Amino acid sequence: MASTNQELASALRMFSRFFDLIHQPLAVINERGEYVYYNQESADLDGYSIERAMGKHMLDVYPGMKETQSTMLSSLKKGVEYIGHYQIYYNARGQAVDYQHTTAPLYASDGGMVGVIEIGRNMSGVRRLQEQVVELNQLLYADRHEKHHAIITENPEMLSNIAKAKRLAASNIPVTIVGETGTGKELFSRLIHQCSKRANKPFIALNCGALPPTLIESTLFGTVRGAYTGAENSQGYLELANGGTLFLDELNAMPIEMQSKLLRFLQDKTFWRLGGQQQLHSDVRIVAAMNEAPVKLIQQERLRADLFYRLSVGMLTLPPLRARPEDIPLLANYFIDKYRNDVPQDIHGLSETARADLLNHA
Template sequence: MIAQLKEEELFACILRNIDIGISVIDENGLFVYYNETMEKIEGIKAEEVIGKHVLEIHTNLNESSSTLLNCLRTGKRINNRIKVQVNKHGEVIYLVTTNVPIIKEDKIIGAIEYVKNENSFGELYDYLDKKHKNHKKEVKEIKDKDIIKGYTFEDFLTIEKELIILINKIKDMALYDYNVFISGETGTGKEIIAQSIHNRSQRKNKPFIAQNCAAIPENLLESIFFGTDKGSFTGAVDKMGLFEQAKGGTLLLDELNSLPIYLQAKLLRVLQEGYIRRIGGTEDILVDVRVIATINEKPELLIKGNRLREDLFYRLGPIYINIPPLRERKADIDYLTKVFIKRESKSIKVKEPILSKKVKQYFRDYSWVGNVRELKNVVKYIILNSACSEVVDIDYLPYYMKNNLIDKKIHDLNLEDLDYQDKVIEFEKVIINDALKTTKGNVSEASKLLGIKRQTLQYKIKKWQIE
């Protein structure tokens, strides 16, 4: 009878009943298979997993620490890796995993993970308990992963394929003791990258000094950078500058383009000659510092506008890094939103809110001028503002985002064939509709919000048949 079963039916029966957890991801890191045993081991249903990225499901992992993604990237098999992790129910579980790449015509098209937990190994739990006496500490590190002094590459969260490739390149470049130049908009994570480079370099046990160049009063710029000698001017004392403070380590110059051109010239000289001299001093002091500089605008525009010296730009190489803005990382918008909601809800001990489809779509279309930093703050606002609501709609967004939505609706109106008066009416309809939506249909509150009389608003609602 069994011989009559089709091969697919036979394998389906085996996969359903085998006591090994099996999951499969495609070339983009998305789950395409997740068997029943894996559901039991990790406490997650297959429907919650299929179609999702590995890092969306396992938010405590990143591209480096996930063996499944490492297998996918390298095409190398990973055998019997022992892992300690916390499942969805907050339980500590011990796992042994094997990862196998799926290769077709010399191309990696996916990866398989085989998982067994301690209940499948008999005495393995006791063995692990004896061998890993510090397992409680490891578990605590997993649970408290967010509480880290100093950033590492694991803190830069992304599931964008191109950005993951870039981060892996930066990890390799960090080992070489060259200066680094990072460009990217405010809030994209430039300081995370800078500190991660330091923590991965040979200078990691030396100082990491970060200075926002825009925050220094112009009359103190030179003394802060190069230090002072006692007696050089009234009230002067012997004081180390930034370069001396960072001796042997890394100096991060954030928003370098805020420095006046004359000081950029002096900075260039330090990088060329390797020495500084304190203000009022007579001795040259050897500088042993790796400099990482960041800017929040495009370097070519800064150079053209005479706000960044071209020779300084080249001297601060040869490692040049550009971090793309969040609006160009659509997959990361969904992923980071989920991560931040989970973290912030856990932090203040509230139930995780669910974003409506409309809010999710608006997040994908929104410009995110403040990038990841803005998204994180918006998530905090939503959680505080929707404490008693299970589903978050547009009404729960910060006021400036709702105003932006109105502006977008007005911008998207097709007004080409309308005369002036009809254009004004269409504008008003959009504004009134949104005011009524914000106040949940309360005309009195909507009139206050719009700054017009209640009777005037009622007249317009009736005249233009606004629901």
């Protein structure tokens, strides 16, 4: 053990100058999971200091992290490499960090593992730049795609989301919509479809939370006869939505193994039916929705970080109704007008008492 520690220390001395020239977050842990190298770029990204990290175990430096969430500790335990891996986490300043990195084990001359090295880059600025480029490009076309929509609001944040959705509609990038149940995620997905060049093609919605996990794959990808007992040749939603838009609601309810297959489809637009041998292609725009915060889902290992990175080039975050009280009377009057002929009572509007009760409840 002492000799392997010496080998690691010797290697660090040998390459320390080279490491200092790499202006990207770079860190090394020893076989006990303790930091033996932690550069200033890592400290700046994480909101810590070099002194706080050096010589301490990773989980002591990041008390909110679980061992299973750390690629460095996973590499140390299993001897695996992570190439171009995506992670989203909160740093010590409470900022969400979009991080891409490569992690690999380090071995001594006798073949024993002596530590792990990780080098990465902060993708948050790149993500913001992508969004700005998309928005600026779509401003040129936004006026051409003004269409009627069923989103009823006077809330400034919602109006801003409507404008952004119309700009995003002019491109083919995937979009992620985040919001609690009932905030209008499907309405926004339909707005994006209606304002896009795909408007005359299919719009298909799949609620991942409404199907048993065993049915999601066959529903999404289709089946071939004999794939399982009773299976017939059938098209999945990816085929049926060809040329149009597929809305995946409650994506966080999709099993992790299915998320891997969806990620492969996003990479090259190809897939296989369940039990099939023929590779198929479909030109589908994916709009995904989640009813929980993506960062929390990733930390809980219910959402793949690399899938989220692919899907969230375009992003909308919808506020709940309780955060936009000005919309409560507006929506109440809309539904009164819509359903007044379906009830025997003669209803003309919302009383002041009912209005106050609704606002107080919110």
